[in-house]
Amino acid sequence: MRFGLTEDQGLFGRSLRGFLADRLPLDALRRLAETGTGFDAELWRGLGELGLHGLLVPEEHGGAGLGMLDAALAAEALGYHAAPAPFAAALVMAVQAFRSAGDAEQQRQWLPRIAAGQARIGLGFAGLAGQTGRAALRLEGGRLSGALDGLMDGGEATHFLAYLADGRAALIEAGAPGVTATLRRSVDRTRALVDLDLAGAAPVALLQSSNDPLAAARRVRDAGRVMLAADTLGAAQNMLDRAVAYANERVQFGRVIGSFQGVKYMCADMATMLEPCRAMVWYAAYAQDAVPEEAAMVASHAKAHLAEVGREVARLATEVHGGMGFTDLLGLHHQFKRITFDRQALGGPERCRHDAAVAQGWVAA
Amino acid sequence: MDLTLTPKHRALREEVDAFIAAHRDAAPRPGGGRKRPDRKALDWQALLLKHGYFARTIPREYGGFGAPHDVIELAIIADAFSRAGISPGIHNQGISMLVPTLLEVGTEEQKRRWIGPTIRGETIWCQGYSEPGSGSDLAAAQTRAAVEDGHFVINGQKIWTSSAHFADMMFLLCRTEPDKSKHAGLSYLLLPMSAPGIEVRPLRTMTGRAEFNETFFTDVRVPVDQIVMGRGDGWHVANVTLKYERMLLGDPNKLQQRLEATRRMMEQPGADGARLLDRAEWRDRLLRLQGEVIAARNHNMRLLTETAEGVDSGLGRFIVKYHGTMLAHRLASLALDVMGSTGLLYEPQGEVAEDDPATTWQIDYMYDIGLIIGGGSSNIQKNIIGERGLGLPREPKAAVPAGRN
Known part of the structure; x- marks a missing residue:
């Protein structure tokens, strides 16, 4: 307990x-x-x-x-x-x-x-999670055609799992006939997006065993949202840790800058925003396995809240580093861009909060 | 992470829900703590204590329910009351600050004497901390207590003493060892407000009411055994109390209560028949705050677990007051916006009657500023977070201009 x-x-x-x-x-x-x-x-x-x-x-x-x-x-x-x-x-x-x-x-x-690490599956959720971009797939006679943008983990993927609007998902081999996968480098160079164009591609598997495919798809979406929230938590914590370390070492006016309240308070504000997020992510993750009645609501809330806090921490931590924060020399921007990516993938905060409202019955989907 | 509800927990949840359904008419309006509890509030408190929904883990010999510490049980109870919008009992400085302080550092005699009447709401305490010349710099307190024939004789002045005008007792931080250094010269005394030589002058605040007071001491005599820990230990005891005060001020259950109350208002059709909850821009404001309240509640569960396991939460604890009071104010802000111009009607009832909802929200909205400042202002909290939580260096001392100190 x-x-x-x-x-x-x-x-x-x-x-x-x-x-x-x-x-x-x-x-x-x-x-x-x-x-x-x-x-x-x-x-x-x-x-x-x-x-x-x-x-x-x-x-x-x-x-x-x-x-x-x-x-x-x-x-x-x-x-x-x-x-x-x-x-x-x-x-x-x-x-x-x-x-x-x-x-x-x-x-x-x-x-x-x-x-075994042999199947690396890029996953396209697009329309179902509120991502922008094309999301128009047709499954006819066992063949898949159309376009789906913004697949996650798609760079060097062996397979793509493409979600249809009805919640079913088709698994396609990356090099199969009729499959054109275009790698789009994102602002976060540690994670790419892939745009798929399909012309009569033959799926190797069709995931359709759930009697409520949309509900099953939402569980997949929620698991992804919790992971992106956790990713932002880590990236933001990294930026805060580095801002504190920098404030403890950089000297101006004969003092380490962390002794100035202006700088100290930026760090304190970051910590105040971020620290409760840790428990929020833990609970959202735990709920996916153990609290089904709250799982959807807390997953979307965690994703949205971490996106808001992450954006603030990304800015403040960069600012604490002064001009150095803006350079490539310190590499702080890798985490900054990580946070940028996490915010938009699988739906931005407004969309996530809307889904949280739907999950608790405040409004119809 | 194991939040599995055992059959015992499920039974408790049903029991609390049934209790609320059966007794909700007996409950006073939630909030308060700024007035002396009336008969209704005292009876409600007695009912909650009897069922173990208040002071659940305080030992029976001190007047509590004596249940073993169980984070889930406390969460179930708090959740049931906030969901129903029902008062979870009295929260005042005696209950939320002095009682845990005595449990932590008080003598057996002090625990037996003071905890029971305090948690029943019968004995009301006020806090003698701030002085005109020592606010954020609390340890600079100058109120003196000299020892004469077995008594402390107190002279000086306190300010911002909320509830002093109806309190029975005060816990007082004062200087008993003038020869010792600033922090080592303080003691923490317990004294009755009826003692001769105490004068309480109400301090009218921006709410139009006098929630605060100035308290003057002229040769006030208190037996030397009315002290918590020893002479010179006052700074330590004061900080134990501050720890609990800051947890109280950041209480996530209060945040949840406010969120639920605002949601209920947004579910009511307005004059045009439309509900604000159906409008995306209003709903999103509520949802943003809901996300933050969920984070605060999850964080609180983590802190409760750490406390139960004897882990010092450090940074996790230091942020609570600043985080909670700012969020509370934003919740009140949304509530005012939801009420719009009808929420401008303002008729405080003083000590005698319950305030109407609009007046209550307006008072909360203003009083929240007081809470952001009191108990160690947000700036002091950010110093603590930065220095003790994150390990940043202290601000160097600046010279004081000649003639001022």
């Missing part, structure tokens, strides 16, 4: 952050971000060795069978270090998609491949 992390979870978060700190010093991050694909084979392998690929995959399918809170801690660590690694879509939403709408055979076939 407690509200907090277990010892194992604390250890898991710390060891993942340690690994990422080791693998992603600024020069390495700068190099990896140049491609803009949001993927690096070596980092991907390393994360697999730490168990990230199969984190949410049930043990019977070769995974660790852990929960959404464990996944949120991983997302937080990835955001903290702005890691160019597929996660929210490829390792959380995709698993959730198979578990909520895949039949037993599809789960048996695909979940072990996800857990």
Whole structure:
């Protein structure tokens, strides 16, 4: 009966952050971000060795069978270090998609491949989550045609999972005939977006086993929103930590600038906004597994609230660094852009709050 | 994270809901704490204590319910009362600040003597902290207490003593060791407001009422054993109390109550028959605040767990007062906007009767500024967050101009 992390979870978060700190010093991050694909084979392998690929995959399918809170801690660590690694879509939403709408055979076939790091699934949710861009797919005679923009984790993906407007999802091989995937580098060079143009592509699987496909799709959306909220929490915490460290070391007027109330209060304001977000993300993640009646509401609220707090922290932390914060030299902008990305993906805060209102019956969808 | 409701918890939730349904007519209007509890409030308090919905974890020998500490139980109870918009009992300085202070550092005799009547709402306390010359710089307090034949003899002045005009008792921070350094010269005394030599002058505030007072002490005599901890320990005890005061001021259950009350107003059709909750721009304002209240409540659950496990929350605790009071004011701001021009009607009833909703919201909206300033102003909170929470250096001392100190 407690509200907090277990010892194992604390250890898991710390060891993942340690690994990422080791693998992603600024020069390495700068190099990896140049491609803009949001993927690096070596980092991907390393994360697999730490168990990230199969984190949410049930043990019977070769995974660790852990929960959404464990996944949120991983997302937080990835955001903290702005890691160019597929996660929210490829390792959380995709698993959730198979578990909520895949039949037993599809789960048996695909979940072990996800857990092994072999299937890296870019995921397109577009219209269902309120993302902007094209979202017009037709499934006719078992063939998929049309356009879907803004797929997450799509750079170097082996497969794409494209959601239809009715909540069903089609899995397509990346290089299959009729599939044109255009990589769009985003302002966040650690994560790309992919635009799909399909002309009679043949899905390798159609996830349609749920008797309420839209509800199943919303669960996938909510899992993704919690991960993006956790990612922002990590990125914003990184920016705050660095602002505090900088304020403790930079000297002007013969004093470290952190002794000036003007600077101190910027740091205090960031901490005041951000600290309650930690518990909010924990609860939103936990609710996905354990509190079904609140899961949708708190997922959307966490996504929206972290987007607002993240934006403030991103600005204030950059400001504390003065001109240096604006340069590429410190690399603070990687987290700044991470926060920028998280805000728009899977729906901006206004849309998320609207979904929270729908989830508690204040308004019709 | 384990928030699984056991059958015991489910039973408690049903029990509290049933209690509220059966007794809601007996409940006074939520809020208050700025007036002496009337008969209705005292009877309600007695009912809550009897059922363990108030002072649930305070030991029975001190007048509490004596239940073991369980974060979920406390959350279930708080949630049920805020959902129903029903008063969760009396929250005043004695109950929320002195009682936990005595539980932490008081003697057995002090606990047995003071906690019971205080939580029943019978004994009202006020706080003698600020002085005209020591507000944010609380440790600079100059009110003196000299020892003469077994008594402290108090002389000086306090200010912003809310509730002093109806309080029975005061906890007082005063200087008993003038030869010691600033922080080491203070003591924390307990004294009756009826003692000869105390004069209370009401201080009318922007609400039009006198919630605060100036309190003057002229040769006020208090037995030397009416002290919490020892002589010179006053700064330590005062900070224990401040810790609880700041938690009280940032209370997320109050935030939830306000959010729910505002939502209920927005669900009512206006003169044109339309509900504000159906309008996107109004709904989004409410939703933004709801997200923040959820964060505050989740954070509070985390702090309660850490407290129960003996973990010092540090930064997590330091932010509560600043975060909570600012959010409370924004909630009151939305409520005023929802009421619009009908919310401008303002007829405070003073001590005698309940205020109407519009007046209550206007008072809250203004009084919130007082709460943002009191208990350590937001600037003091940000110093604490920056220095103690984040490890930033203190502001260097500036020289005081000659002739001023």
